[in-house]
Amino acid sequence: MSSHPQSSSQTAVHAELTTNLQVLHRAPPNLLILLAPPRSFTTILSAMLGQHPQMYGLPEVHLLVARTMEEWWGLCSEATFNMDHGLLRVVAQLIFGEQTEYTVKQAVGWLRRRTHCSTAELLEMLSHQVHPRILVDKSPSVVYRPEFLRHIFAVFPQARFIHLLRHPRGHGESVMKYLHARRQMGPVPTSHWLLQLAGYPSMSLVESDVIKPSSELDPQRAWYVLNMNICDFLRSVPTHQQLQIRGEDVLRNPDQELVRIAGWLGLRADNGAISEMKHPERSPYASYGPPGAYFGNDRNFLRDPVLHSEAARPTTLEGPLSWRHDRAGFLPQVRQLAEQFGYA
């Protein structure tokens, strides 16, 4: 067979074809998604898992609440919190090599130039960037809508899911405590995510901006509805792709629970890997970011990113709820679901 010298245009066509084929043959995105209502230990667990040498923990990127990046930018502009900070920090870190004011600005441009992309495509790019490590995503906003959850599975059929549980009393108290702290900073609009969570699902966005008396705020409803959303969704996911864990167990017995998670994922479960995971403070997203992207994670975590087992103190399903003026206890369906999760 005689060889013909290729023209530079043929070479370029060949190069493009080769690149495209390489992309097509790349391993599918390797994702682990933490599903839980907000205030359910997702930040600490994500940071812990991300310290495993074979995993990479993202801060809150909120990508999967929108289909396209254009829609995502629109949501960011309307959000009552700095929804874009997490993704800006990730792009600065993974695409531009570090998190500085300069690279955060570069990240803004990089993301704006990808307005045409789907959010799943963006997540796929990030996954390829950390390959062969598993990308750990935890954006609690996805559990509000069953269609978000279904969309995740449609675009990432090989993703694995951890349903992260928290006792409804610990969850409710955490929500009310966080809300109280937020109120110290000034009036909280009804559209604020914390008030939406505490008032879920009865509080409507169209109501006045006056904060309801705290007796009307009852986070057990959000705990129930959001956990039920997750349970309903996970019925459609093969059992080997899902794992249910109690956050309190991880905090109290990290060695045992982390070995269980690593084993389920088929990853290293040796002392070295488990020891790394007990240092969430070593995550590149465990401290405040540079100007333009300060947050991107739970603010309490950013202030104190160390593993605290006392955050998982024993609690009970019995007795009155501290946030209810009428001293009522848990609703029967909440108790029933919590018992199914192994809480007493």
Next chain:
Amino acid sequence: MTPVQIGTSDPLFILAPPLACSWKLCAALGQHPQMYALPETHLFTAQSVAEWLQLSSASSFAMDHGLLRALAELIYGEQTESTIQLAAAWLLRRSHVTTAFVLETLAERAHPRLLVEKSPSIVYDVKSMRRAHLMFPHARFLYVVQHPRAYGEIIVGMLREMSKAGPLATSHWLMQLACMPAMTEKGEAMTAGVEVDPQRPWYVLNRTICDFLDTVSEHQKTWIRAEALRTSPDVVLQKIIAWMNLDLIPERIEAMRHPERSPFSGLGPANACFGTDLFLPQPELALDSRDLYSLEGPLSWHSGRQTFALEVKQLAQKFGYS
């Protein structure tokens, strides 16, 4: 994990109204070994490639030639009729992407050289310049100003040249430019003018550029006079290179004296000949050079004794003209 874009830099955008001969400046800068000059891509007149393709097909000039030549050169390695066809298809396959993403792709191909982009269409609408800045937050902007009388004479001279083959349609880009309506105090265009008066486009386009540049950080913008570039090119080019923090080694400055060496300084293949203002006819100016630089006295393109409007004189004085 290797960061993918750690070395790439945002482009340098040259902002100048059409017919300011900015290509020569762009090509000269592009001969510096750390820069790469693009022809007129007109990318930021649209958000997406699909929108850009629509604008291009409706344009009264060969709007697509510059981008097709740039893609042929940087993606397919040469400019031939065949690679221009490939470039057109490459673009069509990417009709869903943002125009800024196309520029990013070109920047990656030119890397480590930094792109220099000059498309006069970007200065018609502040939104286009804002889009460029939003998409490339670290981009730099080089503003080229020109005396309003010299600019007016170039436009009317160009009209004379281009009308030799027959009268230009009112939709022709040069007629649109020469008859550009005045701007209201709110910055909105008034009813389209029918009379040729190049001081209006001079004022409207320069004011649009100034309004945009007011929003840009000081270290990301600078300006030069076109006249200084003509009289002392080395001094001006060195000033620009120093501002860009690039190498001022004499050989590199010497290279910039040869804009004709740019791959876009000659005619392109038959299916994408143009792409820069180099190929427009060079008009013979009616005035000698001294009279070209005065804000006083009547305007040659008016039959009466009309002089520059007050706002034109005031803006020109801000640029140091008298």
